[in-house]
Structures are given as structure tokens and as C-alpha cells.
Amino acid sequence: xxxxxxxxxxxxxxxxxxxxxxxxxxxxxxxxxxxxxxxxxxxxxxxxxxxxxxxxxxxxxxxxxxxxxxxxxxxxxxxxxxxxxxxxxxxxxxxxxxxxxxxxxxxxxxxxxxxxxxxxxxxxxxxxxxxxxxxxxxxxxxxxxxxxxxxxxxxxxxxxxxxxxxxxxxxxxxxxxxxxxxxxxxxxxxxxxxxxxxxxxxxxxxxxxxxxxxxxxxxxxxxxxx
Numbered sequence: 001x002x003x004x005x006x007x008x009x010x011x012x013x014x015x016x017x018x019x020x021x022x023x024x025x026x027x028x029x030x031x032x033x034x035x036x037x038x039x040x041x042x043x044x045x046x047x048x049x050x051x052x053x054x055x056x057x058x059x060x061x062x063x064x065x066x067x068x069x070x071x072x073x074x075x076x077x078x079x080x081x082x083x084x085x086x087x088x089x090x091x092x093x094x095x096x097x098x099x100x101x102x103x104x105x106x107x108x109x110x111x112x113x114x115x116x117x118x119x120x121x122x123x124x125x126x127x128x129x130x131x132x133x134x135x136x137x138x139x140x141x142x143x144x145x146x147x148x149x150x151x152x153x154x155x156x157x158x159x160x161x162x163x164x165x166x167x168x169x170x171x172x173x174x175x176x177x178x179x180x181x182x183x184x185x186x187x188x189x190x191x192x193x194x195x196x197x198x199x200x201x202x203x204x205x206x207x208x209x210x211x212x213x214x215x216x217x218x219x220x221x222x223x224x225x226x
Contacts, residue, residue: 004201005222007038007194009089009100009137009156009185012071015042017051019189023074026188027082033195036204037083039211041100041185042071045091046116061113069106083206089137094119095145098137100156100183101127103212108132124151133215135183139174140167146174154181158221160196161187184221198222 011019012026021029023040030038042048048068049056055063068088075084088101088109093116108130109115115123127134138159139146157175159166164187175182186196199219205211 002202004036004204005034005198006083006201006205006219007035007186007188007198008087008102008183009041009159009197010038010188010194011042011089012040012075014071014074015048015068016071016189017047018043021189021191023071024078025191026071027075027078027080027084029191029194031080031082035082035195035198036201037085037206038198039085039087039102040072040075041087041089042068043091043098044068044088044115045098046093047091062110065106065109068109083204085205085208085211090115090123092116092119092123096143097139097145097147099123100135100137100185102133102135102215103131103208105208120147120151131212133181133212135181138164138166138171138187140170141165149178149180152180154183154215156185157182158184158197159187160185160193161189162193162196163189181215181218182221183215 012023013019014023054067072086086104088104089098091098133153135154137156139155155175157172158168184197188194201214201219
């Protein structure tokens with residue numbers, strides 16, 4: 001059986017202030033590592049718009065979205081065989097929680113203004129109305145607040161960021177207890193910390209629709225280095 005590896009949690013320095021690898025290098029690194037594709041999940045948070053060179057928090061929403069999409073667009077331009085899909089790791093003003101959004105489109109971002117002000121309750125409703133999948137990232141890491149499973153489609157049960165203790169064992173137990181969908185990712189930010197997580201799909205996924213279908217079917221998870 002063919003194995004198609006997809007990274008589900010990765011950041012670029014073009015957008016995410018905590019990342020140190022530009023989009024073109026992210027693509028090259030994952031192509032070399034043998035992945036079929038990756039979902040770029042740059043941060044959408046107040047910190048993004050407080051860094052030098054980014055639109056500030058009072059800027060028009062369109063300018064913020066243009067900035068947020070820089071990493072994804074650069075990655076798409078430089079991708080060869082690697083499939084690059086748009087995702088997002090969003091952190092609302094209400095607390096420090098992070099959420100991974102899959103099935104995202106540029107149109108959704110431009111049409112839905114000031115997402116950071118919504119909070120998880122309103123965004124969960126909006127995501128479902130638009131057919132997106134919403135997973136809480138590293139829900140048992142320090143400073144995170146575990147939210148009601150009813151607001152989520154799933155959680156990240158394996159986060160491989162080497163700089164944090166994400167308590168993946170507890171996340172897995174939580175997902176099983178509440179029958180939540182599961183996802184795994186490297187939470188890639190820096191050189192040398194790639195290819196530590198992801199999912200295996202039975203076929204090559206090239207569109208958001210195909211990605212959503214595969215996630216709903218329940219992909220096989222990868223827990224550590226391939």
C-alpha cells in the first residue's frame with residue numbers, strides 16, 4: 001500500500017514571528033524529507049500584527065490577510081512536486097489557546113473580518129457553516145485551556161515541537177474519551193525540527209476538498225520520525 005506523508009502543522013518566518021525558516025526553505029526541506037505535501041499553518045494572532053514589518057492591529061483587515069498569506073503564496077510559487085495547502089493556527093484575543101484550521105480558503109479569510117475578536121464559540125459556528133475542520137492544537141501544553149469537545153472537530157494528539165511539553169499522551173486519552181478526530185504535526189518552526197510528525201494518507205491530496213474528506217475518514221497517524 002502506498003504511503004503519502006503530509007505535514008499538518010508548519011510555520012514560515014514570512015508570517016509567524018516565532019519561526020526562523022522562510023517559505024521557500026520550508027518547501028525544500030519537506031521535499032527532501034520525502035513528504036508528499038504539507039499544510040502551512042502560519043499563526044493568525046495578535047503577535048503576528050505586533051512584529052516589525054507587519055500591518056499593525058488597527059490596519060484594514062485586507063492588509064492583514066494579505067500579510068498572513070505571504071508564506072503560503074511563496075511556498076506555492078516555489079513548490080515542485082510537494083503539495084502545499086493553506087491552513088491556519090489561530091489564537092483569539094480571549095486567551096492563549098491555539099486552533100488549527102483545515103480546509104481554509106483565501107476567500108474565507110477576506111470575507112470574514114476581524115476573526116481574532118470572535119472567540120472559540122463564534123468561530124466554531126462560523127467554521128462549521130463554511131465546511132472547515134477545527135482542531136485544538138497542543139491542548140494540554142502550559143497556558144492552554146481545554147475547551148468543550150462540542151466546539152471542535154478534533155485535537156492535535158501528537159505535537160512534536162522540541163521546545164515544548166505538549167503532553168501528547170494526555171491529548172490522546174482525551175481524544176479517545178470524547179471520540180474526537182486526531183491529527184499529528186511537527187509544529188515546525190526552525191531548521192532541524194522538521195519531519196517529526198504528520199499523517200499518512202492512502203492517496204495524494206491536492207485540494208482542500210480532498211484534504212477534508214481524508215481527515216473525516218480518519219488518517220493513520222505518525223508519531224515520530226519517519
